[in-house]
Amino acid sequence: MKGNDIERKITIIGAGPAGLKAAITIADLGGEVLLVDENPYVGGQLVKQTHKFFGSKELYCGLRGFEIAKIFEEEIKKRSNIELFLNACAVGLYLENNKKIVALVKNEKLMKITTDVLIIATGAYENFLLFENNDLPGVYGAGAVQTLVNQYGVRPGKSCLMVGSGNIGLIVAYQLLQADIEVKAVIEILPKVTGWYVHYAKLKRCGVPILTSHTILKAIGKDEVEGAVICKVNRNLKPIKGTEKRLKVDFICLAVGLTPFTDLLWQINAKLLYIPELGGFVPYYDENYETSIPGIFVCGDVSGIEEASTAMIEGEIAGISAYEKIYGKRKETEALKEKKKKELFALRKGPHSKKILIGLKKLKNGY
Amino acid sequence: MPKENYNPRIEIHPILNFEKKKLVKFYFEGKEYYGYEDEPIACALIANGIKVFHITKEKKRKRGFFCAIGRCSSCLMKVDGKKNVMVCITRLKEGMKIERQ
Numbered sequence: 001m002k003g004n005d006i007e008r009k010i011t012i013i014g015a016g017p018a019g020l021k022a023a024i025t026i027a028d029l030g031g032e033v034l035l036v037d038e039n040p041y042v043g044g045q046l047v048k049q050t051h052k053f054f055g056s057k058e059l060y061c062g063l064r065g066f067e068i069a070k071i072f073e074e075e076i077k078k079r080s081n082i083e084l085f086l087n088a089c090a091v092g093l094y095l096e097n098n099k100k101i102v103a104l105v106k107n108e109k110l111m112k113i114t115t116d117v118l119i120i121a122t123g124a125y126e127n128f129l130l131f132e133n134n135d136l137p138g139v140y141g142a143g144a145v146q147t148l149v150n151q152y153g154v155r156p157g158k159s160c161l162m163v164g165s166g167n168i169g170l171i172v173a174y175q176l177l178q179a180d181i182e183v184k185a186v187i188e189i190l191p192k193v194t195g196w197y198v199h200y201a202k203l204k205r206c207g208v209p210i211l212t213s214h215t216i217l218k219a220i221g222k223d224e225v226e227g228a229v230i231c232k233v234n235r236n237l238k239p240i241k242g243t244e245k246r247l248k249v250d251f252i253c254l255a256v257g258l259t260p261f262t263d264l265l266w267q268i269n270a271k272l273l274y275i276p277e278l279g280g281f282v283p284y285y286d287e288n289y290e291t292s293i294p295g296i297f298v299c300g301d302v303s304g305i306e307e308a309s310t311a312m313i314e315g316e317i318a319g320i321s322a323y324e325k326i327y328g329k330r331k332e333t334e335a336l337k338e339k340k341k342k343e344l345f346a347l348r349k350g351p352h353s354k355k356i357l358i359g360l361k362k363l364k365n366g367y
Numbered sequence: 368m369p370k371e372n373y374n375p376r377i378e379i380h381p382i383l384n385f386e387k388k389k390l391v392k393f394y395f396e397g398k399e400y401y402g403y404e405d406e407p408i409a410c411a412l413i414a415n416g417i418k419v420f421h422i423t424k425e426k427k428r429k430r431g432f433f434c435a436i437g438r439c440s441s442c443l444m445k446v447d448g449k450k451n452v453m454v455c456i457t458r459l460k461e462g463m464k465i466e467r468q
Binding site (some may be wrong): 039040126141178179321 | 373376379381382383385403406407413414418421429430433455
């Protein structure tokens with residue numbers, strides 16, 4: 001495997017919003033960086049998002065996710081100091097002296113990347129939910145439904161039950177309507193909708209029933225989903241007998257949260273903390289987004305489930321820190337980092353960031 | 368609301384334009400089907416109304432698509448004789464032979 005061994009100064013795993021911003025930041029400061037992603041395209045989950053983003057102009061407000069992904073693709077191409085490996089999946093991570101070694105499967109061949117500094121921006125994966133027949137074909141994750149409908153133009157079915165009223169549940173339910181798919185109901189186990197009002201209002205205007213204090217009991221069907229049984233829950237979120245209702249749907253979409261994709265961090269025994277507000281086990285990191293292992297940085301959803309906009313700024317901060325580690329600190333880098341930290345702070349001022357801030361406080365104190 | 372002539376392929380969408388790619392022939396359990404070149408195999412199967420991707424060995428439970436990003440292993444199939452292929456992230460090519468393993 002000698003021919004496949006390479007050495008790089010800075011490597012980034014994951015070309016989603018966080019990893020892309022990190023790469024661009026490093027390149028613009030004058031550094032060289034290798035960016036790898038397992039998909040044949042850059043953008044991560046942006047490619048399947050069709051709603052318009054909020055926030056500032058720098059964070060691409062008013063544009064749709066797939067349009068932002070296109071801009072990123074161009075930005076990466078423009079910079080000759082960003083080396084991009086697509087179809088390249090990082091399957092292992094090892095430490096050797098001060099070096100980090102990434103085992104990468106690229107075009108079905110194993111290769112070894114030895115790198116001084118590593119940014120892990122691997123994102124997250126969807127949560128599953130416990131109920132009878134949850135393995136029946138037709139029970140799909142919300143992200144998977146977005147992939148089918150928005151990225152490849154394939155309808156998963158005619159009629160859907162959406163489980164979960166967070167932003168993803170609300171947004172994907174609306175996107176199903178846009179694709180001429182019926183949404184029988186959106187159910188939410190908590191007594192109130194958890195996503196933003198703007199997304200909730202859109203669905204309400206279309207007449208979609210949004211049932212709070214409801215859960216799914218089982219999926220019905222022989223070979224694939226033909227229906228679902230839902231019911232009301234009491235204050236302790238336990239099902240209330242006698243409130244069961246049968247819905248005729250041919251697929252069930254689960255939008256019940258995400259879990260940070262931390263596998264590589266477990267492999268190197270990085271310090272991880274269990275923080276429910278951030279989505280489960282997350283790596284400890286300091287104000288520079290450096291983990292407990294010197295020279296390994298994190299940003300985006302892998303460091304705590306949040307939004308694409310915050311992931312981008314985290315990517316910029318991690319990028320600056322990684323750059324400084326190799327090329328040294330400058331007044332310019334320090335000033336830029338302070339500016340980015342302020343932007344991130346401002347972005348988290350809204351009421352929806354409360355949970356994140358509690359989680360981040362725990363992270364800071366937990367070490 | 369769902370149309371009587373249900374078509375799993377989205378033709379009209381208020382925001383998105385789905386470019387027609389090259390149509391290719393593939394085989395599922397020996398039968399002939401068509402899909403678009405380089406779309407994930409799972410998309411081509413679902414677009415052809417195939418939702419059961421494999422049947423578990425012991426309990427004979429049906430399994431299908433779930434995560435679409437190569438994480439959950441729910442979509443493992445036999446592709447051109449090779450077992451355990453994640454069809455949600457493997458691209459469709461002309462003449463592919465896809466089977467339940």
